Amino acid sequence: MRRLYSLKILWHGRHRFLPAVLAVAFSAVLIAVQFGVMLGALAVTSRPIDHAQAQIWVGIGGVPSIELGHPIPKAWLYRVQAQPEVEAVEDYLYEFNYWHKPSGGSVHCCIIGARLEDSALGAVCDLTPEMRIRLTEPGAVVVDETELERLGLRRGIGETAEVVGHKVRIVGLVRGFKSIWGPYVFCSMQTARQLLFQYRPDQTQYLLARCRQRADVPVVVERLRRQYPEMAVLADD
Template identity: 30%
Template sequence: MLWNIAFQTLLYDRGKLFAGLIGVIFSVVLVNIQGGLFFGLIHKASLLVDRSGADIWVGHSGMHNVDFPHNIPERWIYRIRSIEGVQAAEPIRIGFGEISLPDGNYEGVNVVGITEGTDLGRAFEIVEGPEDALSYSDGVIVDQCDNQKLLDPAIGDVREISGNRVRISGKSHGVLSFLVNPYVFTTYVRAAEFVGSDPSTASYFLVRVKPGVDREQVCAEIRRRLSDVAAMPAEEYAAISVNFWMTRTGIGLSFGAATFLGLLVGLVMVGQTLYAMVLDRISEFATLKAIGASEREIVVLLTAQSGMVAIVGIAVGLAFTVGIRHLFSTPQASIQIPPGLYIASAALVFTICLAASALPYLRVRRVDPHSVLQG
């Protein structure tokens, strides 16, 4: 009975109902899209780690961000390879350089040098050019999504990186840096020339352990043999790289503030809509109280109205979110929405809508049922 009254009351004034739904839909879409953009952006901070194919990353004891390494002696890798349970270990070089552009200018790049013949550190999949692009003389791989920054390089084009001749021998897709600098992949040996580093040093060692081997034990043994390095599972270093940008910049605060603003707008719109509906029918609520409706029944009625607005608005908002993600997500502005975010946003907005019903309840609570009898 009460649910039917609540439903009929909402449908009676479709204009106010539509305004309330807009508030809920807006909140759901904003929370998910903002969250998706945040996850898509911050994922770039650990992209090299996530796609490295390594179980363990080994670097300088102060390693805190994958794009800013401190070099370590390359010869140390032999101690790691001799550890029981290690299947493979390869060095990788990461550093900054400048690539020449056809118009005479330069573009800063992140140079990543990987060992030929191994998939450790291979964060890219070639979509243009031969699969063995790095085996070509002076060959480098750039990303299609950086074409605009690099002024549309074609396969076979000759450029320079830090004064060294290079040839665009392959292109990847979607391998973008958290920084504005494009990634350029090359061989481990060439990378030392491009970034001007000591050829006897490496940025990191990438380690793959044998199946069934405890990675933490291998990390502990690496630290025991090499006291000046840090060794940690790949997912742990990925989290550290992400945390570096979260704590050193205002990214988390800015995205969080925008998301909170969306929730606040939704709360105000839903609360205002329900309150306006109650004001228009205050005499009807007084009548309900006059004929014996309890406080509990009034609360159930208002809660039912909020719940109906929330359920419909959330369903429509999630549908809009999926459509927006499908149409507008790109490697440059990736919208990555995990299932947990959909669930959390729906639960949060539903809770806020229920909380919004407290505003009209405070008004109904003050209604004197005798006013109806006196009328």
């Protein structure tokens, strides 16, 4: 009897309850969409990391994400190099600047400077051997082919632009690196230091490392965190 009475109340008040139910359902859909957007943004931001060969990343303590790093002493390299399990360490730059289009105007871009050897830890694996050779030329850069319009370019390879007064020339195109925050601009460490003049020669933004045995990565990460709390030490996984 009580159940029947409750159902009658709900039925008579359906005009009030239905909007509430729809509002809750719509809120759930919005949450799902926002969560999907967040995951997509994280995937885009982490793509240069996912396509690099580094197993350990070292930055300034407390850095919340890769695009918010700050200069660190390049001498920290010796701290990482001193770990017996580590076989390679190198510096890495990931910083934003302004790309000045050939036709005028500018756009925010992300300069990624890395070493270019076959065994390099920071260079994305999508860079072909030919691209790596061309990137050793001063001012040479590689961009994603889907970003050409945003960068004010037409065909890409052979075209030029400027970054903070320094001429850059497109020597190659990659795919799959379209960015939300600003087009990625891949280059050598030498070119990156010209474009990111705020970094002194004795500074870098990140240090990348690789261990002889993959299983040693968590051990090295934990040891470095314990010995040097001023450093943020992260594993690639």
